[in-house]
Amino acid sequence: MSLDAAMPRATAPAILPGSGGLRGTLSDLFWRRPKVLLLLMLLPPVLWLGIVYIGSLFALLAQSFFSIDEFSGLINRQFTLKTYGDLFQAANLDIILRTVTMAALVTLASVAVAFPIAYYAARYARGRWKALFYLGIMLPLWSSYLVKIYAWKLILAKEGILTWLLAKLHLLWVLDAWLSLPVVGGNSLSVSFTGTFIVFVYVWLPFMILPVQAALERVPGNLVEASSDLGASPGQTFRNVLFPLALPGIVAGSIFTFSLTLGDYIIPQIIGTSRLFIGQAVYSQQGTAGNIPLAAAFTVVPIVIMGFYLWGAKRMGAFDAL
C-alpha cells in the first residue's frame, strides 16, 4: 500500500530525532524557553522606542524647564518654571484655546461623518464592496499630504470650483453669509478657519473611520436584533447598544484626530488665517525666534491635554466594552 510505503508504521520510532545543526538547537531552545524568544523579538523595538523615541522626547521636554536670556538670546540652562509662566500670556493662551477648540470640533465632525460610513462597511458591505471601501479610505493616504492640501486650497479659493458650483446652484448667498460671520468667516474659504476645519476633517477622516469600523465589526449582529426584540426602536438601539459598543473605537479614532490636529502646523499655515495654532507656534519659536524652551513648553501642552482627555474618557467608561 502506498500509505505504508510513505509512513512505515512498524519501524517508525515514537520520538523523532532532532534535526540537528544551529537551527534545530535554536528551535528546541525557543520551544523550551519561550521567554528567550520573546525577549529577542522585543529587544530591538523596545530599545528604539525607549532610547531614540521617548528619550529624545524627554530631552526636548527637559528644555522646557530652561529659559532664554532676553538680551543675548542664549539659553540659560538652569531649572525654572518661567517658560511655563510665559505660556499663560494672553497671546499664547489664545493660541492654545484656538487649537483645542479646533481639535475638538474636528473630532466631533469626524465622528459624525465617519460613523455612517463605518457602519455601512461593518454591517452591510461584503466582498467587492468591502474591498472598494478599504480602497476608498486608504487611497487618499497614499498621495502626498502637501498635494492634497494645495488641492484643497484651489478647491476652496474664491476662484475655485466650490464657489463656481454654488454660483451655478444659485446658493452663493449662503457662502457669502457664512463668510461674513466673525471668527469662522473671511475673504474666502481658503483663508478662513472654516477652510482650516474642512481640510483637517478631510485629512484625518480615515483615522476615525478605520477604528470605528473595527469596533462595529466586533458587535455581533444578534445584539442589534436582541435590542429590537426587547422593544427598542432603531434610535434606542443606537444609543443603548451600538454607540456604547462602538465607543472604544470612537475614542481610539478621536485620539488620532484630536492629537494630530493639536500638533499640525502645515494645514493652518496653508489654509487659514494668520492667527497661529500650537504647531505653528512651536515651529516659529524654535526656528525664527530661536526660543527653544518656549517651543518645548508648547509641545508639552498637547501631551497634557491628551493625558486629561484619556483620563476623562476612561472615567466616562469609554473603555468598558473592551
Place this chain on the structure above:
Amino acid sequence: MTSAVSFQKASRHFGSVRAVDAVDLDIAPGEFFAMLGPSGSGKTTCLRLIAGFEQPTSGSISIFGERAEGVPPYRRNVNTVFQDYALFPHLSVLDNVAYGLMVKGIGKAERHKAAKEALSLVRLPGYGARRPGQLSGGQRQRVALARALVNQPKVLLLDEPLGALDLKLRENMQEELKSLQKALGITFVFVTHDQGEALSMADRVAVFNDGKIMQIGTPEDIYQRPKTRFVADFVGSSNVLPPDFVQRYSGQHRWGSLRPESIRVGRTASGEGVSARLVSTNYLGATTKLALDADGLKLHAIVPAGTALPVEGETVMLTFNREYLHLMDEPV
C-alpha cells in the same frame, strides 16, 4: 378561539431558496410548541418570521389575531431567547434583564425590582451586578430567559436554547423550562433539532423539512404514527419498511414504519419471523442497539441491557407484534 400564532400560506424565500414554503400553522395560546427539523429545514426562519426579523415573501402571519406583516420586532409583544443568548456585553446582568423595561421608559427603581424578581424566577438571585462575561453558559442562558420573561411577552420564542449546554444541564433546563411554562401560562415556541428534546417538552410538535411542515401532532402522534418516511426516520430513527415487505404482514402495499424497540431478537429456528444477520452491536447503557441486515434491508433493533446477545455475524430471527407496524399515508 384565536390562535396565539397563525401562519396562512406563509413563505419566506431568499432568492431561489425557499427557506419557508407556504406554511400553514396554528399555535394555541398557552401551548408549548416545538419546531423540529434538521438544520436548513426552515424552522429557525419560521421563528424569525414570528419575531419580526424576517418578513414573509407571501402569505400572512398573525399573532393573537393581529396581522403582523410589516410590523417591526420592537412593536411585537414577542420576545426571543437567542441561540447564543445575545446578552449585551457592556451591561451588567441586572441591566441586561431590565433592558426591555428601560426602553419602554420604566423608572430605574421599578425596572430593577422587576429584573431582580425575574432573576430569582430563573434561580439566579444576587447575580445582578456581574457582567455576562463572568457567567457560565448555563447561567447566561438563564439570564437570557429572564431578560425575555421580564417583559411578560404574549409569545416566548426559544431558538435552540439548550444547544450549547452539556447533557446534565440540558436535562435540568428541559424540566425547568417546562415547569416555568406551566406556571406562567405563556405560549412557548421552541426550535430544536433534537427529537428527544421536542418529544419530552412540547405539547405539540411540528416536523420541518425543506421549508415545509411534514407533520404536526402531539409527541405521541409524531413518534408512534409518523405520516411520512422522513418523519419516521428523523424522529427516533424508526425502521422504514418498503411496500413489498409491509405487504407480507399487513396485506397492504404501502410504506410502513417499525420502531426499533418493537423488534424482538431471537435465536434462529424459533419459527416464524424475519431472518437477519447481526451486523454490529452498539452498547448504549440502559439499552443496546443492534444493526441488522435482513436480505439487504437494513434494520435497527433496541433491546434492554442484560439481554443475552448473539455474536456479530450470527443469523437471528426477528419478530414483532403486527399492531406496532405503522402504515404511512404518504410515500415520501
